[in-house]
Amino acid sequence: MNKTHRSIWNEATGTWVAASELAKGKKKASAAKAIVIAAAALSVVSQAHAYSAGGTGSTASNDSGIDSNIAIGSNAYAADTSLNYLLVNDGRYLQQFNLAIGASASATGIGSMAIGQYTLASGQNAGVVGFGATATGAFGTVVGSLGTAAGAASSALGYRSAASGDFATSMGSYNNASGYASVAMGMYANSTGDSSVAIGGYSKSVGGGSVAIGTSAVATNANDVALGTDTTTAVAVNTPGATIGGNSYTFAGTNAKSTVSVGSARNERTITNVAAGQLTASSTDAVNGSELFATNQQVTQNATDISNLQGNVTTINGQLADAVMYDSSAHDSVTLGGVDATTPVALHNVAAGEVSATSFDAVNGSQLYNLASSTANSFGGGSTVNSDGSISNPTYIVGGDTYNNVGGAITNLDGRVTQNTTDITNLQGDITNINGKLADAVLYDSSAHDSVTLGGVDATTPVALHNVAAGEVSATSFDAVNGSQLYNLASSTADSFGGGSTVNSDGSISAPTYLIGGDTFNNVGGALTNLDGRVTQNTTDITNLTNNINNGTIGLVRQATPTSTVTVAKDTGGTTVDFTGTAGTRVLTGVSNGAVNESSVDAVNGSQLYAVSQSITNISSQLADAVMYDSSAHDAITLGGSGSTTPVSIHNLADGVADSDAVNVGQMNAALASVTNIAENSTDPMFSAQGDRNSEAATASGTHATAGGANSVASGATSSAYGAGSQATAKNSTALGAGATATAENSVALGAGSVADRANTVSVGSAGSERQITNVAAGTAGTDAVNVDQLNDAVSNATGSAVQQATQQSNAYTNQQIGIVRKQMNALGATAMAASSLIPNARAEGNFQVAVAAGTYGGESALALGANWYVGDRLLLNAHVARSTGSGGSTGASVGATFGF
Known part of the structure; x- marks a missing residue:
């Protein structure tokens, strides 16, 4: 074969003609060789079926008629397929044009192109450029060494960049865009969810439609957005409402399907420059700090007012806390000193x-x-x-x-x-x-x-x-x-x-x-x-x-x-x-x-x-002058007042009737007589404790301890245990009721089965067997118990404005952060607008062109600079860089190659 001549297109005659490689045309002398090579790569002679050139073992096969397959390089292979056409300058089609350039390059797909050593373009109309690049999906594009484009119409740009999902785009090293129509940009970026976007090194977009922007950002769930380095997302949690101070509130925006995250655990971020959100019952706006500050101001004032009110209440309760109480809710009896007072x-x-x-x-x-x-x-x-x-x-x-x-x-x-x-x-x-x-x-x-x-x-x-x-x-x-x-x-x-x-x-x-x-x-x-x-x-x-x-x-x-x-x-x-x-x-x-x-x-x-x-x-x-309790614990009354040392007698006491009534001397004398009768005669007792005294005797082993009831134990010093199976094992502990247990020092267990296992506490139940404490007087001192009325009053005074202020501040903060993200996205849009305007001039002379463009989007601006290099008539290489301005400014770069067939 004549290796000093190639077939080139003659515009005057509209045909392919033979020309010497040494001939000069209209192009500049420095580009003549490139033109000849490009012409050789694309030359087609009427009725020619295959062409191979360059290295040993290159193969261009054709088995189906009017085809044009070119293999250039050692072991290059451009295989024949069927029914693929190439539009040439005069509008005519050439069938079966495959291009393989480079050692062991292989273009086996219909209309495919493989440029570079060990490249493979097996998908229909697939194109690869770079060492070991592989495009197995139809219309797949790979630019970069060892890149792969397995998905249909997928694109992979960069070293070991992979686009395995249909219509997926991968830009950067070691990326993988496996989701349908997904985008992975950066290094080790992975977009596995359909229509998801992962931008940044090690970023991951797992859920369908999710977006992860930033180094190591991870968007896990469908439609999630992770913004910033090391940001992660979690399942969106809907909060339909809340109960505050006994009042139920219903929130707007309670059907969240996904979430936006700007950080992660121990890697939180503030969202700044958030505009004030709308504060209405149906608003789903984020609130900023100033809105929450206004609420906090009111909460602070409420706290001051509550503190003053508590002081007043304490003063009042200090006078009323120990008032004599009715014996029961029936309000039909009052016992001075308490129901059990004697x-x-x-x-x-x-x-x-x-x-x-x-x-x-x-x-x-x-x-x-x-x-x-x-x-x-x-x-x-x-x-x-x-x-x-x-x-x-x-x-x-x-x-x-x-x-x-x-x-x-x-x-x-x-x-x-x-x-x-x-x-x-x-x-x-x-x-x-x-x-x-x-x-x-x-x-x-x-x-x-x-x-x-x-x-x-x-x-x-x-x-x-x-x-x-x-x-x-x-x-x-x-x-x-x-x-x-x-x-x-x-x-x-x-x-x-x-x-x-x-x-x-x-x-x-x-x-x-x-x-x-x-x-x-x-x-x-x-x-x-x-x-x-x-x-x-x-x-x-x-x-x-x-x-x-x-x-x-x-x-x-x-x-x-x-x-x-x-x-x-x-x-x-x-x-x-x-x-x-x-x-x-x-x-x-x-x-x-x-x-x-x-x-x-x-x-x-x-x-x-x-x-x-x-x-x-x-x-x-x-x-x-009502008798007062000695303290807020309501566990002692000293007649004559707390601290009084002068004994006070109670006379004219009616006979007690109920179990908790006081008894008078007459009843006591009768009881003593009965006790004496029991001790002397052991018959017809007026009181008794059922049980076997031989096997269920009460035990009071602690110093000055008291035990009453079958198998009751009072082993703590000055402890008391009353009731079958009750136990008071700690110092000064009291267990009252069947099975009641007081194991901590100075603790009190009240009621059957109650457990008091912490020092200085009173228990009225146990885990799973809690009891209510009713008829609680309003607390006055700092350590007093408060009743539900006091709690409701305090909460209702504080929570209304506090919740509103907190919500406003939260919304403002969220709006501020979203505003930042919006600016960044607008800046990205402006950058894209600028970069999209870096269009090469097909009519300008010369193989190298420089383009400058500006773009604006959503109030943000960007500048872009691009360089285009024509390598022959069918290969265009380009490199672009763009920079957005403003608070959301960022820089982006891209490289690409355009092939003509």
Whole structure:
């Protein structure tokens, strides 16, 4: 073959003609050889089927007619395929044009091109340039040594760059774009997700449509965006709403499918220059720091306000934290000292309560003293009020005989004692109403502290008052009195009645029995009917009145027979009975206990009124100065106040009924008697602990420890264990309840199965068996517990504005960072716009061209510089560099090759 001539295109004749390699044409002399080589590579002679040149073993095969395959280089191979055409200058097609240039280069695909040693272009219309470059996918392009383009229409540029996904693009060394239409740029960049983008060394875009920009950036999930070096993404977490301060809030933008990340754990970044986001219920904008700062300012102010409020609350609670509590939520009982208290507590400074038919006010000691004093005065005969509130026996001289009780003296009197029955009955009814309406009030009715209503201002259900200390009984006393003081008064009154009169269990006094003239009488009136002239020793009026009463025929007071009813002015009108005599008011004595009920019109005697007075006084004393707990722990009450060393007694304590009620001395004596009975007789015990004492005995092995209940153990010093199987093993620990365990020092386990395993704690349950603590008073000190009302108040005051401010700041921060990313993306767009304008001039002379271009996008600008080198007529090599300006400025570069067929 003639190696000094080649076929070249003749524009004048429109044909291929033979030309010497030494001939000169219109091109510059320096480029003549390149032109000849290019012409030789592309020369096609009519009816020629294959051409090989250059090295030993090069092969150009053709088996199908009008084809043009060229192999240049040692072992180069341009194989024949079918149905591929090449558009030439005059618009005609050449079939089966394959090009292989380089040692062992192989172009086996339809219309493929392989340039470089050991290159392979096996895909249809594939093109490779570079040592060992391989394009197996149709329309694949590889520029760079050892690059691969396995995907259809994929592109790989750079050393060992790989584009294995269809329509994928890989630019840089060791990259791999395996996802469909994915892009990998940088070094060791990997884009495995479909339509994903990985830009930067070691970056990875795993999820479909994900974007990873930056060294080692990883976008894991579909549509995720990872921005910056070492940035990673995680699964988007939707937050539909939140509950803050007991209020539920619903958020906008709760259907996130992917996430944008600008950092990773321990590699966080700030997002700056974020514009203020819109703050609305439906806004999904990011907020910046200034928005959060505004919120924080309000939160700070709220914190100050809350702190001031807490100070005020603490001051108030310091005064109220230890107020006496109702025994139960029913508000029907109050025990001074607490539900389980056994030590009586005195109530002092009780204001005088109203004494009326509808009053439920407590009465004080002075009212009781006045009652006792008036009773003593009514007794006369030198009767006085003793220091304990009881009344000393009077001394009556009737008929020459001396009597020390009303009963003895009344034997000389008649039925005049009934003249005040109606008025006293009304008084008893009023007092009964008072008792029935003293509900449960523990606090003062108003800030004036001049009135207290048990059960509340509007309460209507009476409340029992337990554990009341004996109040002072004197003319000036305002103390409440208790049951024992009332009992003393009733007892002394019964003693004064004589005739076997005693105090009944309800506080009333049983009727006496008088033997007069051989007849038995159980009331003063009946006894007086047998009296005769002995009444004359009093006054002339009394003597005359006695005579009239004895015959029962005249006067306002009449009695037909000794056993008949005594009437008072039954035949006259009037609404008032006046006992005033010439010496002034008179004392009405010897009055039996009248019926005490809603419909009763009986007169009541002094002992009954005294009983009511005592009850009212006790209640008033409690309301005047409530007993306070020693500390916020509510675990101790010192009568007389915390730190007091003077003992305080509680008197007039009613019998306890419920398990948690206090007991009085009478009950205690009965219990002691029962215990004594158990110890002595071991029969019919009044208390017991079921279990086998031989195998389930309680053990108190700690110093001064106490254990009660089957198998209970108190091994800690001064520890206490109560309840079957309870254990208190640490110093000062307390376990109360079956199976309760207190293993930490100074800990308390309350309730069955409760576990207290931390020092200085109180446990009311265990893991999985928690309990609520109800009826918690509002905390005042810093270490006090707070109840739900306090917590809700504090949270509602702080969280509303705090959440809004936090949301605003967060949105602003996010907007700022997104703004930065937006600028960077706009800068990238401007760079792309500039680079895309670096178009080579096909009409300019010369093989080397330089191009300059500028671009703008989204407010960002960029400059681009490009160089183009024509290597022959069919190969164009180019290199471009572009730089964006502004805050998002960055530099990019690219290289490429364009082949013509």
